[in-house]
Amino acid sequence: MAGDRYISFGHYINGLSFANLGLFTGFADGIYNAVYSLVILEIFRSSVTVGFYVALYSVFCMFVGLFANEILRRFSKVRVFYTVLLMLAAGYAMMSFSIQPRTFITLDFTTGIAITLSQMLIPLFMADFGKKIGIARVNARYHLWVNIGALFAPLIAVTIAGHFGNRSAFMASSLIYVAGYLFFKWFRIVQTDKQFKPINPRRTFRALWKNTRAFFAMPGMLRAYLVNFGFYSLRAMRYLYVPIVVIEAGFSKDTLGWVLTLGIIPYLILSELMGRAVQKYGKNIWLILGFASFAVLSAVATLVTGFPLLAIFVAWQISGALMEPVHDLLFFDNAEPAQRSRFYGVFRTSAHLPNVIAPVLAALCITYFGATSAVWFVTAVIGALTVGIIITPHK
DSSP states (O other): TTTTTEEOOOTTOOOEEEEETHHHHHHHHHHHHHHHHHHHHHSSSSSHHHHHHHHHHHHHHHHHHHHHHHHHHHHHHHHHHHHHHHHHHHHHHHHHOOOOOOHHHHHHHOOOOOOOOHHHHHHHHHHHHHHTTOOOHHHHHHHHHHHHHHHHHHHHOOOHHHHGGGGGGGGHHHHHHHHHHHHHHHOEEEEEEOOOOOOOHHHHHHHHHHHHHHHHHHHHHHHHHHHHHHHHHHHHHHHHHHHHHHTTTTTTTTHHHHHHHHHHHHHHHHHHHHHHHHHOOOOOHHHHHHHHHHHHHHHHTTOOOOOHEEEEEHHHHHHHHHHHTTTTTTHHHHHHHHHHHHHHHHHHHHHHHHHHHHHHHHHHHHHHSSSSSHHHHHHHHHHHHHHHHHOOOOO
């Protein structure tokens, strides 16, 4: 990114400073995710329709990710990040009061722009400032803070939802993003402003297509993309359908809150340990263990009910904790520092495309088998296929 230079920043700032932002994003997103699928279910009254809605939403976010390179060519990362934090704070506050479904959906798509950009910018900041510390260590620290923030988020979310309604929980996420904005302002980062040029739509779309082709032509990037796709497919299915399955099984919202909270503990225990384990043993072994165990547990989840199923929902978080600090490192291993901002938008579509494909497959499974629990067959297949991709020799 020509001209995307840091003029000044606090002398105390390094990669771990940006990793600390995980406390805010983890807390806010943990509250949001705990009730999001329940709110969408209230609107559409069908778990099948929920899947198709999330797929449409994710298509939108995927295109935002593709256009991110064009946004960062015209505006500095710091200016964009300030803007998206304010968008998230304002958007979630309004979502907590929205009554009409169309109002909520409009705000949902608007905040989707901001959350997509924020999820791209934080890793780019960590890579920019974490060279001396090491990306693996900074990434592990970020996920540790994400999970600390998310630890009590589900219980807080269901408590607020129980007293004031599901949508009211979004106000807590709004306040957390306000705090995140003030924390980022403390970094005192100044970047050069870029000269704004009029946007030619035809040239922009040609640039997007050219950039996408160049990304997949780079050695190792297709493999990195597919592995990240597999990780986010499992994550999407877990966030979307665990709350619905727990409630449909007759458990209370309090039980749901405890299931989601207990599921954070493996991440807290393993986050820092994984940073050192990756440096010592490499990435592939942990990716294989994570995806393979998730596939096995998913297969069992299609057969059991009641408390054994809740135990699986907690246990497979160990699988997720093994993968979380390493699932995107294949991109940073294969991209030169000067290429990261250019190609990260294309790579990040691997986080949104699963939200298109996986829920559609889940909706088809629910329709065919007549039970929401059939979605775990999809996660079992995705986990097994991703293991195959990792162990297949590549050039």
